[in-house]
Amino acid sequence: MxxxxxxxxxxxxxxxxxxxxxxxxxxxxxxxxxxxxxxxxxxxxxxxxxxxxxxxxxxxxxxxxxxxxxxxxxxxxxxxxxxxxxxxxxxxxxxxxxxxxxxxxxxxxxxxxxxxxxxxxxxxxxxxxxxxxxxxxxxxxxxxxxxxxxxxxxxxxxxxxxxxxxxxxxxxxxxxxxxxxxxxxxxxxxxxxxxxxxxxxxxxxxxTAYPTRTHAAKRLNLFSASREAINYLVNEPQTLSASVSVGLVFAVIQITNLLLPGFVSHSLGGGSRLFGTLEMTAAIAGMAALAAAGIPAVARRMARMTTPLVAAAGGSLLVLSFATDPLVAIVLYAAAGMLWNLSRAAANGHLLTVVDSALIGRVQAFTSLLTGAVGALIFLLPTLLPNTTEAQLYMACGVMILVATALLALWTRRGRPART
CATH class of the missing domain: 1.20.1250.20 (MFS general substrate transporter like domains)
Incomplete structure (x- = not known):
């Protein structure tokens, strides 16, 4: 046989x-x-x-x-x-x-x-x-x-x-x-x-294995597609919350980019050397935090901590506003840099997890619109409030972001879960 x-x-x-x-x-x-x-x-x-x-x-x-x-x-x-x-x-x-x-x-x-x-x-x-x-x-x-x-x-x-x-x-x-x-x-x-x-x-x-499928948006013009995305965000609380969280984190970064030079000069009595030291310390600490967050056990915890991280990033502005000593400011700014990088990565990761892939482009566009609008308001703060110090602006912005994060958490809890 x-x-x-x-x-x-x-x-x-x-x-x-x-x-x-x-x-x-x-x-x-x-x-x-x-x-x-x-x-x-x-x-x-x-x-x-x-x-x-x-x-x-x-x-x-x-x-x-x-x-x-x-x-x-x-x-x-x-x-x-x-x-x-x-x-x-x-x-x-x-x-x-x-x-x-x-x-x-x-x-x-x-x-x-x-x-x-x-x-x-x-x-x-x-x-x-x-x-x-x-x-x-x-x-x-x-x-x-x-x-x-x-x-x-x-x-x-x-x-x-x-x-x-x-x-x-x-x-x-x-x-x-x-x-x-x-x-x-x-x-x-x-x-x-x-x-x-x-x-x-x-x-x-x-x-090359990426699918060349026909997207549903091909049946829609620009205005109809945008209206579909808005309806999707309104009816999916987790998705709207994730998108706004990304905008809030970028607002934190825009705030500190705007206010840090004046804060260094007026509150810390420093110059360009201290300014560069703060930026370098925050960047190094942020990258170290991201490297540690890539560990599987840490990443799993991060998946459940997006909202607290965004709140902590906003709270870091509030804490930083009280700094008057350069050494204390360096330590606080390093911790803040870790929180800013982690919260931004977590917010983006959460957004990618909850958004329907057929609408990811339009949801990202909404986030860009939100970031641009908030950024324009932030950049006008020194002009709108000329007699306010950088420390006071740090404090006010930190409080507003904490309040916005709390309201966002309440909105998400009251809504129904997002489609996945």
Whole structure:
């Protein structure tokens, strides 16, 4: 009798082989996603330094303010469009398009300093608008890819790890941009960063298993899609709470970015050295906290602590307002940096866990709108309240964020659970 072909022995050896191949493929996809994301934030770091420096060189502080205003307004105005594009089209293609838009924006900075004012200023502003639009598209599209790539139960831990690499990428990007401008000039640096932005696009090829499904948003125009997203947020308390939490955490960061220089000078009696020390301490402590949060046991606890972390981040502003000694301020600011980074990563991770993947782009757009609106109000505080000290503003903002977090928690408890 001849031995049968196939049978048990073939199944016994082929199934584990397929499982092992699938495991290695999944690991490779995650690594490529982390690599693309961290290099993307490397470009974000460059996008913080380069437009501001070029603007200052061309038109001084007034033009820097105009560029920052243009970036904020562009992010606010184009958020609904970016969210609709993300939910309407394949996320991989949208991610690549967003990266190309950002590369074009950086490349446009190269000739600005040698052009006459009649051309340089409009090109600089257009570059800023493209950078804001590209970032908005990337934020939504990459969130959609992450939802597909990572199971719901693992998203919080993965996002905490991803936040560490993103933070490192952004820090390196700001440093590299400053170094490049000093040694090879802004034009060459802009071209180099644009090249880096494009050169990482092949990493997306490793995500070829991403489904090219037809999105429900294809049946809707921009206004109908936006209305659908608003109805979804109103009827899903956990999703609305998660989105607002992201906005609150960004508000904390915007507040301290605005008030810290004056606080250092007026309340702590320090100068640029103390200012730099505080920023460096907060950044190092924040990255250390994110590294520790990637531990599975810690990440599982973090998944249940998003609201307390957001409240603690707001409370850190209140505590910091009482600091008058530089050494005490350094310790408090380091602890605050840990809370800011953890709360931001946790809020983003929670958002990715509870949002329906078909609406992730539009929900991210709502978060951008909220962040932009709150940011505009925050940046006007010194103008609206000229006789108020930075310490008093820290205290008032901390109290408002604590109150907002408490109201958000009550809203979530009273509502019904979100769809998953």
């Amino acid at each position: 001849t031995a049968p072909t196939g049978g048990f022995s073939e199944i016994a050896f082929s199934e584990p082989t397929r499982e092992m191949h699938g495991f290695h493929s999944q690991v490779m996809q995650r690594r490529c996603f982390i690599g693309f994301s961290s290099i993307s934030f490397f470009i974000v770091g460059a996008g913080i330094v380069m437009p501001a420096w070029v603007a200052f060189d061309v038109g001084g502080s007034n033009l820097v303010g105009l560029v920052l205003l243009a970036s904020s307004l562009a992010g606010f105005a184009l958020a609904p469009l970016s969210g609709h594009l993300v939910d309407r089209h394949n996320h991989l293609r949208v991610t690549a398009s967003g990266q190309l838009v950002r590369a074009l924006g950086l490349l446009m900075l190269a000739p600005v300093q040698v052009l006459p004012d009649a051309l340089s200023r409009p090109i600089l502003l257009l570059s800023t608008v493209l950078g804001a639009f590209g970032y908005a598209i990337l934020a939504g599209a990459m969130s959609g890819i992450l939802q597909w790539l990572i199971p719901e139960t693992e998203r919080m831990r993965f996002n905490l790890r991803l936040s560490f690499f993103n933070q490192a990428g952004m820090a390196l990007g700001t440093g590299a941009a400053g170094y490049g401008i000093a040694h090879v000039g802004s034009a060459t640096t802009a071209a180099l960063f644009a090249f880096v932005a494009i050169s990482v696009l092949p990493l997306l090829r490793n995500l």
